[in-house]
Amino acid sequence: MTLAAAGQFCATGCIVENLASVKTLIHKSVESGAKVLFLPEASDYIARSPAETVALAKPIDQSEFVIGIQQELRNLDTPLEVSVGIHEAVENEDRCKNVLLWINSGGEVTQRYQKLHLFDVNLKNGPILMESRSVQPGQEVLPPFDTVLGKIGYAICYDIRFPEHSLRLRTLGADIITYPSAFTVRTGQAHWELLGRSRAVDTQTYVIMPAQVGAHDPDGKRRSWGHAMIIDPWGTVLAQCSDTDSVPRICLADIDLEVVKKVRTDMPLWQQRRGIDVYGYDV
Numbered sequence: 001m002t003l004a005a006a007g008q009f010c011a012t013g014c015i016v017e018n019l020a021s022v023k024t025l026i027h028k029s030v031e032s033g034a035k036v037l038f039l040p041e042a043s044d045y046i047a048r049s050p051a052e053t054v055a056l057a058k059p060i061d062q063s064e065f066v067i068g069i070q071q072e073l074r075n076l077d078t079p080l081e082v083s084v085g086i087h088e089a090v091e092n093e094d095r096c097k098n099v100l101l102w103i104n105s106g107g108e109v110t111q112r113y114q115k116l117h118l119f120d121v122n123l124k125n126g127p128i129l130m131e132s133r134s135v136q137p138g139q140e141v142l143p144p145f146d147t148v149l150g151k152i153g154y155a156i157c158y159d160i161r162f163p164e165h166s167l168r169l170r171t172l173g174a175d176i177i178t179y180p181s182a183f184t185v186r187t188g189q190a191h192w193e194l195l196g197r198s199r200a201v202d203t204q205t206y207v208i209m210p211a212q213v214g215a216h217d218p219d220g221k222r223r224s225w226g227h228a229m230i231i232d233p234w235g236t237v238l239a240q241c242s243d244t245d246s247v248p249r250i251c252l253a254d255i256d257l258e259v260v261k262k263v264r265t266d267m268p269l270w271q272q273r274r275g276i277d278v279y280g281y282d283v
């Protein structure tokens with residue numbers, strides 16, 4: 001059993017401030033005994049417009065935000081690994097990438113996933129967000145990779161609405177899937193917990209959902225739902241952050257691979273799945 005932390009904070013357009021919040025979460029995690037800290041989507045910044053989103057993006061090796069995390073991890077006495085969502089600039093392109101990085105305790109970036117599904121949504125009386133104006137979609141699933149917690153499958157925010165992605169990650173060996181997010185308040189209220197528990201039950205994996213929370217700009221035009229949580233492979237919410245304010249917080253849960261094994265043995269969904277014969281494709 002190994003302890004994991006899901007982080008929650010409110011990123012603004014100020015990268016230095018956001019790095020300070022992340023450092024707070026790194027130290028809270030170490031003090032709590034967690035071995036891995038999962039941070040939200042777009043932890044480096046939430047900008048006010050698609051143009052500003054693109055303008056603030058940097059290549060990963062030139063990002064002061066990433067370099068700041070790397071230095072912090074190298075200076076810790078107790079090893080901690082970090083999963084963090086950021087924007088990545090693309091040379092000579094007018095759109096950036098929405099990516100999720102794994103940074104090991106030595107401060108090296110060892111995994112990188114690019115968000116596949118972009119949030120282009122126009123809700124009546126609700127948010128209008130056109131992520132594809134500032135972001136290029138990814139084209140491939142990142143195979144789940146080994147960590148101190150088990151095999152982790154990477155996805156980002158809106159990807160949670162596409163169950164085929166999570167099923168594929170499970171088929172490729174995931175014990176844990178993470179969905180770092182900046183969910184809108186409107187959709188979060190209706191769907192956040194429902195989607196997280198559904199993906200956990202569908203895939204029989206732990207689901208770790210770090211989240212942005214609160215108002216990202218002074219006029220409060222863009223707000224995120226919060227409720228960072230960790231869900232077990234049976235669909236039980238093990239831990240959840242309070243959303244009463246935008247203070248940086250973590251919630252903690254033990255990841256137990258015996259639980260993954262037991263749920264899958266008791267209900268062997270992957271031996272019972274139908275695929276190409278019925279649907280024309282295998283997940």
Ligand SMILES: O=C(O)CNC(=O)[C@H](CS)NC(=O)CCC(=O)C(=O)O
Pocket residue numbers: 041042045046047053098118119129130131157158161182183184187188
């Ligand atoms: O804009 C940035 O810089 C960071 N990216 C985001 O916040 C993204 C795209 S706008 N948000 C989501 O995917 C929300 C999904 C959601 O709320 C839902 O599926 O209901």
